[in-house]
Amino acid sequence: MLFTEFRFFAFFALTFLVHWMLRGNGPRKRWLLVCSYAFYSAWDWRFLSLILISTVVDFTAGMMLGRERAPGGRRTWLTASLITNLGLLGIFKYFNFFIESGAGLFDLLGLDFPARTMSIVLPVGISFYTFQTLSYTIDIYRGNLKPIRSFLDFALFVGFFPQLVAGPIVRAVEFLPQLETKRVLASVNFRACFTLFVIGFVKKACISDNLAPIVDRYFADPAAFDVGSAWVAGFYYFVQFYCDFSGYSDMAIASAGMLGYKLPLNFNFPFFARNIGEFWHRWHITLSFWLRDYLYIPTGGNKGSKLFHYRNLMISFVLCGLWHGAGWNYVLFGFIHGIAVLVRVEWNRHLGEMALSKVFGALGAVLTFCFISGSLIVFRPNGVEPTLTALRAYFLFSAEGDGVLAASFLWVFPSLVAVHWVAYKRWLSPYWRALPNWLACFLLGAGFALALQFAAKDYQPFLYFQF
Amino acid sequence: MNVLTAAVSTLCGALGFAVVAGFGLWATPWPEDFAVTLKMEHLAEHGDRYDALIVGSSNIYRSYDPAVIDAELAERGVPLRTFNLGGASMFSFETDYVLRRALALEKVRPEYVLIEPGDWDAEPKTPESLSNMLSNRSVFWHDPRQTWNVLRSIAKGDTSPWHKQYLARHHLHAFCYKVTSYGQGRRIWGSFTDASEDQPVTPEHVASGRGYQALEEMTGPVMQARRRLLTNDLPGYKRKILEMAEANAAPLPADANCRRELERQMAFIRSAGAEPVYVVPPAGIQAHHALRLGEEGAIPLIAFNDPNLYPTFYAPQARFDPNHLNRAATALFSKDFAAELARFLTR
Known part of the structure; x- marks a missing residue:
């Protein structure tokens, strides 16, 4: 269900x-x-x-x-x-x-x-x-x-x-x-809970599920597509993945909230992460912190020698990858992220804390996004050869195919960033809270009906169910 | 939050939902890839040109040529203008819905409705049709009234309770899709921005053929494969026809469900000011319920599905595929049908 x-x-x-x-x-x-x-x-x-x-x-x-x-x-x-x-x-x-x-x-x-x-x-x-x-x-x-x-x-x-x-x-x-x-x-804030449920539904059913067939089309045969398609597919897959999982989390938190129980936050605007370390503090937060508290710190954390610290980091990230699935692609995904975090740690050690964001500013968020999108190519269980083909196209700009993936959904990405920005800055919150209950409920009911109409026709199981 | 505030908020939420869902219901276009969609559009505009509608599955769509029928009827002193509202794979409940929607059109005031009786089976015919239960084509006819009809039919059927809930669940699912216009947003948007959808026929085809289109006009590998079903297995086809002839000689009793649904259908056709006539085309369907009810006089019936009485239409050279007539045979059959219909109406 x-x-x-x-x-x-x-x-x-x-x-x-x-x-x-x-x-x-x-x-x-x-x-x-x-x-x-x-x-x-x-x-x-x-x-x-x-x-x-x-x-x-x-x-x-x-x-x-x-x-x-x-x-x-x-x-x-x-x-x-x-x-x-x-x-x-x-x-x-x-x-x-x-x-x-x-x-x-x-x-x-x-x-x-x-x-x-x-x-x-x-x-x-x-x-x-x-x-x-x-x-x-x-x-x-x-x-x-x-x-x-x-x-x-x-x-x-x-x-x-x-x-x-x-x-x-x-x-x-x-x-x-x-x-x-x-x-x-x-004491239950039904308005907030239902708002969150509708937002989660939109993410999952309207965005993620509509992107799924396009992403599947690319990864079914990456060799048939050009370089631009590899980038489009990478971006789409990241957005699909985010909307799928965070949409589920939103609906879970909202459902629990309507029953009177509070569940912890699982996503905190991961698109705005300016580096890979920050990304893991914003993405699947409950898993990141679980691994930190029950694996990384008990194994020594950042105490001890540099080598010891790096070993602990790599163990945590490789096991984080393995937690996602029983496959070498997941292990490799964790390994790549572990290396990326090590690079960031070294960068900070030599150039000072937050130097990356000082140098690159918002570009850090863009680079982080591109890196995550590319690493998700490894994450997706697709077979060695198609994965290598997609990686070549994405990172080395080398593709032999001339197929073009539909970019008709590309508007979703800037829209999502814009909506996230508005939500992040809480610009609309005062207005929304100021609305009388009857009007807010009317709008929520109408919004939910509209979301049902723009949902993808076929139910797609949640990606995270497989984990 | 007190009870009153909660009740008002819930009502407002429900109202907001109902407004948008209602708009979706009103604005959702009929299914794409469905010949009946354009036929309905034609009827909405030119329905007053016709005195009789012929409704049913592809056995109707591909076997009744209104031009030939009208000419023959006129020659026999029964001047009627007929329109073929048949659609591929329309089962009983879907046909019933299409007919109800057609009769609700302002310009459609037929004297007669010629309709394929069907078996009123709520069961999806094939595993494919089960997996297609949520296709636009399947969802579109699950409005409250028709869903109620199909659920009642399931409840009164003679399958196991477990199977009944299984069937009911699938139809209820399609109903939820229908009333919320689930996943139809892009089509609704497209209908307002004039984004055309692929249709199997053109408005010109519908107007010129008055709803009839020969299978020979359809191209593509699917049609060729259908044709090969006949040419590659002629002995199988002949065996099937022999079995049907034997079964027709002693039709089984009509089940109560089929009788009830046909009576309901006749009542609503009559309430729309038309007279129903059930027609069974020379197809590979046994239609034993209809034959038995026709024999009893419970329904007005003209049946052509007896290979012994109508061997010409069952000869392999008359068929496009095992189930449908080819263009030449359709012309012959339409003439014979019109003659039979004229006799029936002047009786």
């Missing part, structure tokens, strides 16, 4: 109405848990068992971590949680990748390796809820969080449907306290 589908609208309307009609906090949470599991089952009910395993194991591990005082015992429970979560992720997401890669390596060495892959379907959202549950046990282990006593609360934290399948990655410390207090209807 996608957030842009009519059946989601029906599902959400029912969930919303019953949720607010129930009086107690307990019944409401039970209702939301049932709805969340129903939402997940609409995709594939069999994989609900994985969520349940993860929930039971981490709830138990959390409880035992709270009771256990001996460091050895605490480590054992944390290890149990890590093995279960990362084991499930490893089996369902990475098993075939590692087997095939191992077989490839043996083959390269001239050794025979009987590679037996499994026919595995990637459970939707596994990367997201695995990171969420891990944050719970790790935070308890570190003493940053007290274990929760209510299994219902913990199950809802893991399975809460707005963020279940594609984030934002919500940490226990952010969400669990919200479950302890009863949500109050009067």
